[in-house]
Amino acid sequence: MFGEFRYFALAELNLKTMASISFWGAAGTVTGSKYLIEADHARVLVDCGLFQGMRELRERNWQEPPFNAASVDAVILTHAHIDHTGYLPRFVQHGFRGPVYCSRGTADLLNILLPDSARLQEEEADYRNRHKITKHLPALPLYTEQDAREALKLLQVVKNTGGAFQVVKGIQAEFRLAGHILGSSHVLVLVDGAGDDRRGRSILFSGDLGKYDQPIIRDPVAPPACDYLLVESTYGNRLHDSEVPKDALERIIKEAAAHNSAILIPAFAVGRAQEIVYLIRELEEEKRIPILPVSVDSPMAAAATRAYARPTDEHDEEYAAALKITPTPLRTHSMIAASTREESKRLNKAEGARIIIAASGMMNGGRILHHALRLLPDENAIVVFVGYQAAGTLGRRVADGIPVRCRIEKIGGFSAHADWKEVVRWLEDMPAPPRRVFVTHGEPDAADAMAGHLRDRFGWQIEVPQYGEKFQLE
Numbered sequence: 001m002f003g004e005f006r007y008f009a010l011a012e013l014n015l016k017t018m019a020s021i022s023f024w025g026a027a028g029t030v031t032g033s034k035y036l037i038e039a040d041h042a043r044v045l046v047d048c049g050l051f052q053g054m055r056e057l058r059e060r061n062w063q064e065p066p067f068n069a070a071s072v073d074a075v076i077l078t079h080a081h082i083d084h085t086g087y088l089p090r091f092v093q094h095g096f097r098g099p100v101y102c103s104r105g106t107a108d109l110l111n112i113l114l115p116d117s118a119r120l121q122e123e124e125a126d127y128r129n130r131h132k133i134t135k136h137l138p139a140l141p142l143y144t145e146q147d148a149r150e151a152l153k154l155l156q157v158v159k160n161t162g163g164a165f166q167v168v169k170g171i172q173a174e175f176r177l178a179g180h181i182l183g184s185s186h187v188l189v190l191v192d193g194a195g196d197d198r199r200g201r202s203i204l205f206s207g208d209l210g211k212y213d214q215p216i217i218r219d220p221v222a223p224p225a226c227d228y229l230l231v232e233s234t235y236g237n238r239l240h241d242s243e244v245p246k247d248a249l250e251r252i253i254k255e256a257a258a259h260n261s262a263i264l265i266p267a268f269a270v271g272r273a274q275e276i277v278y279l280i281r282e283l284e285e286e287k288r289i290p291i292l293p294v295s296v297d298s299p300m301a302a303a304a305t306r307a308y309a310r311p312t313d314e315h316d317e318e319y320a321a322a323l324k325i326t327p328t329p330l331r332t333h334s335m336i337a338a339s340t341r342e343e344s345k346r347l348n349k350a351e352g353a354r355i356i357i358a359a360s361g362m363m364n365g366g367r368i369l370h371h372a373l374r375l376l377p378d379e380n381a382i383v384v385f386v387g388y389q390a391a392g393t394l395g396r397r398v399a400d401g402i403p404v405r406c407r408i409e410k411i412g413g414f415s416a417h418a419d420w421k422e423v424v425r426w427l428e429d430m431p432a433p434p435r436r437v438f439v440t441h442g443e444p445d446a447a448d449a450m451a452g453h454l455r456d457r458f459g460w461q462i463e464v465p466q467y468g469e470k471f472q473l474e
């Protein structure tokens with residue numbers, strides 16, 4: 001009898017293994033997302049993002065990873081953006097060999113984004129070598145296109161409609177639509193039989209949460225119940241403009257037509273570029289604006305547009321209906337897609353009212369730079385910011401008011417991120433309160449503000465974790 005009791009007690013103990021979560025990115029910043037879940041039997045990394053922006057942050061990309069890459073069993077990716085995935089090739093260099101789970105849309109976009117990220121790294125190293133601005137000769141890229149291809153081989157596509165799958169023994173995950181970009185998901189990770197027997201623990205990662213009523217893709221779906229919640233706070237201290245983005249675009253385009261102005265829109269090639277083109281086309285069809293030449297100066301945007309056009313149940317009803325009428329709802333009536341460098345440079349010769357959409361969205365590299373060089377000093381030009389500008393980028397400096405001659409417009413409503421009220425709205429649909437909440441993915445003021453909003457609204461216990469901080473999952 002005694003022996004049996006002891007056995008039972010041990011079995012109970014074994015069911016409740018130790019587990020922890022530690023924060024290796026998107027803590028005190030919006031970039032470098034990396035969350036490590038450690039259980040007795042497995043280690044899983046959620047997101048594997050590159051640090052961007054400030055030099056102190058970017059240097060972390062070059063340091064030894066703070067945990068052994070080879071000891072991580074699997075990676076889960078919430079979505080394709082480089083600040084959530086761009087460290088993956090480096091992580092593989094450091095010895096990671098496990099599967100990388102992501103949605104179909106994320107895999108499609110990663111096939112565009114990761115090799116591009118590698119090319120940027122290679123170009124930067126090349127530039128440093130040519131201009132001898134490096135401490136280490138020769139300067140090496142953080143990773144090469146070949147490294148990116150190796151990382152892509154590890155991708156395993158999973159459904160993002162809520163069904164659980166096994167990540168490694170003892171750890172399961174479920175993906176649900178997050179409405180941020182194609183493929184974006186919020187992910188519930190279940191450690192040790194969480195769910196029916198409730199002896200395990202469940203951790204919900206919001207990923208980047210989309211804004212409601214965005215064009216093209218569906219709204220975020222309601223979050224499931226969880227023990228621990230990680231919620232993003234990019235817009236924790238701000239609300240989006242109340243001006244409807246489409247109306248703002250109409251106003252600016254009409255003004256440009258009246259004054260023969262060039263409009264320059266720095267836009268993320270993935271997601272934002274497609275939304276802008278889609279809305280311009282709608283405005284043209286509704287005869288609310290004159291038809292101006294639109295140049296999408298980004299081969300990556302062209303590739304992403306093809307991914308967005310592939311049939312998927314992530315499309316909202318309006319876009320799915322538009323796709324049935326025309327296979328190209330992501331083209332305006334007078335559109336040039338510049339794919340070669342020569343085509344890109346030729347755009348500089350154009351005159352008169354026109355719209356140029358180019359990447360990168362934060363003006364920290366890419367073809368936007370040569371357009372900016374010409375148009376920032378042009379007092380007749382209009383630069384339109386349509387997305388978040390991280391600290392340390394040229395876009396942030398221009399948006400914050402470094403002296404330029406052109407006119408600056410900001411359309412806040414275009415953000416791919418929910419603002420704090422929308423995050424609260426999303427969490428109101430959670431069926432039961434979480435035991436503990438971690439606010440991540442925000443600059444310090446934004447994260448603190450989000451924590452305050454959630455405490456006020458829900459009375460939850462909230463942490464704002466620091467870089468490297470670790471918490472036991474009880």
Ligand SMILES: [Zn+2]
Binds near residue numbers: 079081180208
């Ligand atoms: Zn994102």
